[in-house]
Amino acid sequence: xxxxxxxxxxxxxxxxxxxxxxxxxxxxxxxxxxxxxxxxxxxxxxxxxxxxxxxxxxxxxxxxxxxxxxxxxxxxxxxxxxxxxxxxxxxxxxxxxxxxxxxxxxxxxxxxxxxxxxxxxxxxxxxxxxxxxxxxxxxxxxxxxxxxxxxxxxxxxxxxxxxxxxxxxxxxxxxxxxxxxxxxxxxxxxxxxxxxxxxxxxxxxxxxxxxxxxxxxxxxxxxxxxxxxxxxxxxxxxxxxxxxxxxxxxx
Amino acid sequence: xxxxxxxxxxxxxxxxxxxxxxxxxxxxxxxxxxxxxxxxxxxxxxxxxxxxxxxxxxxxxxxxxxxxxxxxxxxxxxxxxxxxxxxxxxxxxxxxxxxxxxxxxxxxxxxxxxxxxxxxxxxxxxxxxxxxxxxxxxxxxxxxxxxxxxxxxxxxxxxxxxxxxxxxxxxxxxxxxxxxxxxxxxxxxxxxxxxxxxxxxxxxxxxxxxxxxxxxxxxxxxxxxxxxxxxxxxxxxxxxxxxxxxxxxxx
DNA sequence: TTGGAAAGTGTAAAATTGACACAAAGATAT
DNA sequence: ATATCTTTGTGTCAATTTTACACTTTCCAA
Numbered sequence: 401x402x403x404x405x406x407x408x409x410x411x412x413x414x415x416x417x418x419x420x421x422x423x424x425x426x427x428x429x430x431x432x433x434x435x436x437x438x439x440x441x442x443x444x445x446x447x448x449x450x451x452x453x454x455x456x457x458x459x460x461x462x463x464x465x466x467x468x469x470x471x472x473x474x475x476x477x478x479x480x481x482x483x484x485x486x487x488x489x490x491x492x493x494x495x496x497x498x499x500x501x502x503x504x505x506x507x508x509x510x511x512x513x514x515x516x517x518x519x520x521x522x523x524x525x526x527x528x529x530x531x532x533x534x535x536x537x538x539x540x541x542x543x544x545x546x547x548x549x550x551x552x553x554x555x556x557x558x559x560x561x562x563x564x565x566x567x568x569x570x571x572x573x574x575x576x577x578x579x580x581x582x583x584x585x586x587x588x589x590x591x592x593x594x595x596x597x598x599x600x601x602x603x604x605x606x607x608x609x610x611x612x613x614x615x616x617x618x619x620x621x622x623x624x625x626x627x628x629x630x631x632x633x634x635x636x637x638x639x640x641x642x643x644x645x646x647x648x649x650x651x
Numbered sequence: 652x653x654x655x656x657x658x659x660x661x662x663x664x665x666x667x668x669x670x671x672x673x674x675x676x677x678x679x680x681x682x683x684x685x686x687x688x689x690x691x692x693x694x695x696x697x698x699x700x701x702x703x704x705x706x707x708x709x710x711x712x713x714x715x716x717x718x719x720x721x722x723x724x725x726x727x728x729x730x731x732x733x734x735x736x737x738x739x740x741x742x743x744x745x746x747x748x749x750x751x752x753x754x755x756x757x758x759x760x761x762x763x764x765x766x767x768x769x770x771x772x773x774x775x776x777x778x779x780x781x782x783x784x785x786x787x788x789x790x791x792x793x794x795x796x797x798x799x800x801x802x803x804x805x806x807x808x809x810x811x812x813x814x815x816x817x818x819x820x821x822x823x824x825x826x827x828x829x830x831x832x833x834x835x836x837x838x839x840x841x842x843x844x845x846x847x848x849x850x851x852x853x854x855x856x857x858x859x860x861x862x863x864x865x866x867x868x869x870x871x872x873x874x875x876x877x878x879x880x881x882x883x884x885x886x887x888x889x890x891x892x893x894x895x896x897x898x899x900x901x902x
Numbered sequence: 903t904t905g906g907a908a909a910g911t912g913t914a915a916a917a918t919t920g921a922c923a924c925a926a927a928g929a930t931a932t
Numbered sequence: 933a934t935a936t937c938t939t940t941g942t943g944t945c946a947a948t949t950t951t952a953c954a955c956t957t958t959c960c961a962a
């Protein structure tokens with residue numbers, strides 16, 4: 401084990417890791433990208449885990465989170481928020497398996513603090529199957545997750561909570577949708593995150609009133625029902641609003 | 652330097668520290684408890700810093716934050732929230748001075764991640780002057796702080812932001828006031844934290860409507876004007892409310 | 903007794919919320 | 933071509949909440 405009182409280097413810091421809760425939305429429900437640790441987890445707790453890794457001594461936390469995200473999905477400049485730090489002394493030991501930890505180059509017996517992030521990814525931009533890296537990554541609907549490795553279930557819950565808070569006060573949902581989307585999709589997204597039904601008409605009225613959406617002249621194609629108008633998030637309008645101290649995106 | 656791949660012990664973890672933003676309210680404005688590093692900081696950046704320390708390998712983060720708080724103020728079971736983790740590789744080196752770092756037993760050249768917490772303390776419960784420990788701790792009005800040691804100014808800003816968010820959705824302000832307080836004091840508190848004026852009558856109506864305050868039959872004494880009725884935060888009423896899924900403490 | 907200072911109180915207009923139902927558009931199957 | 937299916941898209945009214953605003957009361961001190 402390198403001691404890290406020396407020069408900055410490409411050494412992994414054995415005490416600090418980053419875990420990412422990568423949210424997606426399949427147009428029906430909220431999902432999370434999970435790693436299947438496979439047989440290596442050999443009976444020691446759940447196979448599924450959040451993607452994460454130790455940080456390098458020369459990168460800051462945000463960089464590390466972006467790196468983890470990039471290494472796994474190839475995606476850069478994705479919406480990313482810190483959830484917080486998690487660090488029971490025995491968080492790893494509880495349900496650990498040393499082979500797995502060694503495989504991600506963690507010291508199995510070291511005490512590790514993890515800093516959790518959540519990110520919002522348009523699911524269309526990352527299909528695990530197509531990726532050469534990390535073939536064992538899968539989108540899993542949040543509602544189907546009952547347990548995860550280590551303390552990752554707890555982290556997921558915290559991330560959901562933060563996301564819920566955040567979307568109540570900032571219009572970040574668009575990061576989970578394709579550039580062009582319908583109001584119904586946005587509606588379902590809000591319902592998934594807030595975990596409660598929202599009246600359709602009231603939702604539309606409210607979201608349109610905020611005036612950060614541009615309605616395109618384009619319609620959905622190929623749907624077996626009345627096609628919906630498509631909308632885009634309008635960054636400029638949003639910037640104007642925030643600069644005038646606007647604050648009420650409340651849901 | 653101990654390597655921490657060994658057994659759990661009372662060793663300090665050289666890579667992880669906890670810093671506390673301890674908020675108080677002097678009935679006029681929001682204040683923070685800061686440590687004057689004094690001459691030891693010998694020209695290397697600001698003298699004032701947030702109280703903090705490295706964590707022990709056998710304590711979790713919340714415990715560490717409580718410990719820092721307790722060691723400094725003698726206060727226990729205080730309202731405490733995590734702000735988040737901060738960890739530029741050079742966060743200490745930027746403006747550090749090694750003597751100071753050594754004095755708090757940090758490795759001057761180690762890369763340190765800090766996990767920041769904020770806490771709400773009734774100022775009356777802690778007078779730095781009266782304390783035997785840490786005579787160099789002072790309450791400083793938040794509005795007067797322009798710089799702090801290390802990355803502590805940044806941390807303070809983040810903590811203010813979190814507190815602002817939080818008080819909009821949960822009635823935690825009482826933690827900064829004496830048990831018995833007046834509505835005007837509460838009013839000023841909200842104005843300080845939200846950093847904007849609130850209409851007096853509207854504020855009173857709203858806060859009373861929520862129905863988590865008990866009005867005492869007691870009045871202020873010795874004030875050179877009409878004395879105010881005193882109120883208490885009513886924990887039971889609050890619990891009832893939250894259990895019924897009440898959610899709208901919005902300011 | 904008077905003056906100073908903050909406490910305490912009500913109302914009306916405007917904005918927002920919440921509840922609610924049916925016609926229109928396109929795709930598919932017959 | 934027609935009928936059927938599915939989802940889109942729309943308006944109103946009542947209730948509630950928000951905002952703006954000014955004067956009287958109470959106690960202390962001079």
